[in-house]
Amino acid sequence: MRALVAGAGALDDAVSKHMTEDVVMCRPSTSLHELMEQMTLGRFRHVPVLDGGGQLAGLVSIGDAVKLRLAEMEAESRAMRDYIATA
Numbered sequence: 001m002r003a004l005v006a007g008a009g010a011l012d013d014a015v016s017k018h019m020t021e022d023v024v025m026c027r028p029s030t031s032l033h034e035l036m037e038q039m040t041l042g043r044f045r046h047v048p049v050l051d052g053g054g055q056l057a058g059l060v061s062i063g064d065a066v067k068l069r070l071a072e073m074e075a076e077s078r079a080m081r082d083y084i085a086t087a
Contacts, residue, residue: 025047027050
């Protein structure tokens with residue numbers, strides 16, 4: 001996408017001219033906090049997930065990570081409200 005912003009001529013370039021060479025990857029065991037930190041620092045919107053054998057197991061988007069974090073925060077908030085209500 002960055003290449004296309006510079007002009008439509010990028011469509012004729014080899015993919016290797018514009019691709020990310022050092023891809024940041026994660027494992028299924030990577031914590032959400034660590035993943036979001038990597039994505040934020042590296043300014044990545046997608047991170048490949050490798051299984052134990054080094055094979056591609058999936059792809060995590062920043063939207064996936066944010067949605068999960070929001071769900072966690074809502075559960076924490078609900079638990080705190082329930083705790084306060086029963087205290």
